[in-house]
Each structure stands twice: as structure tokens, then as C-alpha cells.
Amino acid sequence: MDKKKLTIPDFKEFKKAGRKIKMVTAYDYSQAVLVDKSEIELILVGDSLGMVMLGYDCTVPVTMDDMIHHIKPVVRGAPHTFIVGDMPFGSYNTCVADAVRNGNRILKEGGADCVKLEGGVAVAPVVKAMVEAGIPVMAHIGLTPQTATALGGFKVQGKDAAMARKIIDDAVALEEAGAFAIVIECVPAQIGKIITEKLGIPTIGIGAGPWCDGQVLVFHDMLGMYDRMMPKFVKRYANVGDSIVQALNKFAEEVNTGTFPDMEHSFTIKKEELEKVLSEIGPA
Numbered sequence: 330m331d332k333k334k335l336t337i338p339d340f341k342e343f344k345k346a347g348r349k350i351k352m353v354t355a356y357d358y359s360q361a362v363l364v365d366k367s368e369i370e371l372i373l374v375g376d377s378l379g380m381v382m383l384g385y386d387c388t389v390p391v392t393m394d395d396m397i398h399h400i401k402p403v404v405r406g407a408p409h410t411f412i413v414g415d416m417p418f419g420s421y422n423t424c425v426a427d428a429v430r431n432g433n434r435i436l437k438e439g440g441a442d443c444v445k446l447e448g449g450v451a452v453a454p455v456v457k458a459m460v461e462a463g464i465p466v467m468a469h470i471g472l473t474p475q476t477a478t479a480l481g482g483f484k485v486q487g488k489d490a491a492m493a494r495k496i497i498d499d500a501v502a503l504e505e506a507g508a509f510a511i512v513i514e515c516v517p518a519q520i521g522k523i524i525t526e527k528l529g530i531p532t533i534g535i536g537a538g539p540w541c542d543g544q545v546l547v548f549h550d551m552l553g554m555y556d557r558m559m560p561k562f563v564k565r566y567a568n569v570g571d572s573i574v575q576a577l578n579k580f581a582e583e584v585n586t587g588t589f590p591d592m593e594h595s596f597t598i599k600k601e602e603l604e605k606v607l608s609e610i611g612p613a
């Protein structure tokens with residue numbers, strides 16, 4: 330496959346041309362290699378790694394060092410895929426200077442192509458400062474997992490007119506602040522459509538309906554590798570988790586019965602060398 334890595338101007342071109350953007354998360358080298366071989370244009374090294382890779386209950390404990398640690402191998406594994414590095418909670422909500430410093434780390438140390446951060450109107454000044462500092466920013470509105478507790482949990486956002494209006498205002502403020510694309514999570518499909526039609530930058534939905542300019546899913550969710558939480562918007566495209574457990578059990582069974590390893594998976598020594606060893610060590 331002839332896969333060419335996207336650049337920031339390509340995003341508006343995709344939107345103008347009505348070409349859908351496909352993004353999935355990945356968190357290590359081997360996952361990145363697989364995504365790079367596919368037709369997916371973007372990898373998000375999401376702070377969801379806190380849940381699916383590190384076993385936390387939520388994304389809040391994830392640190393900048395965790396993010397850099399995971400972004401680096403993804404960058405090495407996916408040279409043809411645009412890499413989005415997530416800004417973890419606490420890395421941009423303190424002050425603009427911290428946001429710019431940590432955004433620089435994601436690009437310089439991690440090697441990502443842009444950063445993503447959560448929030449609406451309130452983070453627009455942060456987004457503006459980062460963009461002015463040369464850091465491309467993907468925004469994230471609707472259900473923002475880092476502040477899910479304040480939003481009443483992992484729930485659909487924007488179900489009443491006032492909340493829907495607020496999310497639309499968030500989207501507009503973030504585009505004005507210079508975000509080049511925007512993730513919309515867990516809002517009614519009609520609100521995803523209104524935002525998509527209103528903005529000149531592409532929207533990438535996760536539980537935001539079919540009319541967004543692109544879609545994103547978490548690697549472990551779509552491949553059946555994480556079952557502590559299964560939001561309605563997740564579609565399972567494979568059951569890799571079950572296949573892994575089956576393979577592990579087959580290995581255990583074959584070791585128990587002596588079927589593995591057979592001579593096909595073993596090494597041999599020449600007969601004369603073996604005889605020398607046996608004559609040197611004597612009878613057992």
C-alpha cells in the first residue's frame with residue numbers, strides 16, 4: 330500500500346473533498362506497526378492508555394512521562410501515519426506556560442505530529458497560545474474523560490438545548506483559537522452534525538454520529554481486548570482477546586502433554602559432537 334503521512338493542511342482539504350478521516354489509538358511499537366500497515370491515517374496515543382495499558386480506573390493519574398514513554402515507540406512503529414499525542418490531566422490546566430512547555434515535550438521528546446487536549450471555551454486561550462508557539466492542536470469536546478466526574482460520569486453530553494448550545498459554542502471557540510481538528514465525544518448525532526456543518530475544520534467523532542468528518546475508536550475496544558467498560562458507541566471489529574486466551578490455553582495444553590516443543594521447533598547437534606560429549610561425561 331502506498332501510504333503517505335498527512336500534514337496539517339491536508340485536514341482542511343479532506344473536509345472540503347468530503348474524505349473521511351480514520352483514527353485509532355495505539356500505545357506501543359507492535360500496535361503502531363499494525364496500524365501503519367492499515368488504511369487508518371491517524372494514530373492517537375491517547376491518555377486512555379491509563380485504563381487499557383496501565384490498569385487505572387480513569388485517565389486522571391496519567392503523567393507526562395507516561396505519555397512520552399508510549400508516544401516514542403508508536404512514532405518508531407508508524408512512520409507513515411500522523412501521530413497525535415494526548416496531553417494528560419495536569420499538563421495544561423495549570424497555566425499557559427505549562428501547556429506550551431508540555432506541548433513542546435510531546436513534539437520534541439515524543440516525536441508526535443500534534444497534541445490533543447480536552448475542554449471548550451475555557452481552554453481556548455491555552456489553545457491559542459500553543460498554536461502561536463507553533464504547536465498544532467487537536468481539540469476534544471463533549472464528554473471529556475479527564476473531567477468526567479464533573480460532567481456526571483461517562484454519560485452522553487448535550488442532550489438538552491442549553492448543554493447542546495454550550496458544546497456548539499465550545500467548538501466555535503476552539504476553531505477560532507486555531508485548533509486544526511476537533512474530537513467530539515459522546516453527543517447526540519444531530520449535535521455532531523450541526524457542529525460538523527458549522528466548522529471549517531474537520532470533526533472526528535467518537536459516539537457523535539455518522540455525520541462527523543472522521544471517526545476514532547480505541548484500539549483495545551474495537552479489537553475486543555478490554556472488557557471493563559463497553560460504551561454503546563464501540564463497535565467490535567474482532568475478538569482478539571478471546572483468540573489470545575485460546576492460544577495461551579493451547580500452549581499450556583501442549584506443554585502439559587509434551588506435544589510442544591516437537592523436533593520442528595528444536596535444535597540438534599551433529600552425531601559425532603554428541604558422541605564426544607557423551608564419552609566425556611560417561612554413563613548417566
Ligand code: KIV
Nearest residue numbers: 354375376377512535
Ligand atoms: O484518550 C483517548 O483515547 C481519547 C479518545 C477517547 C478520543 O481521547
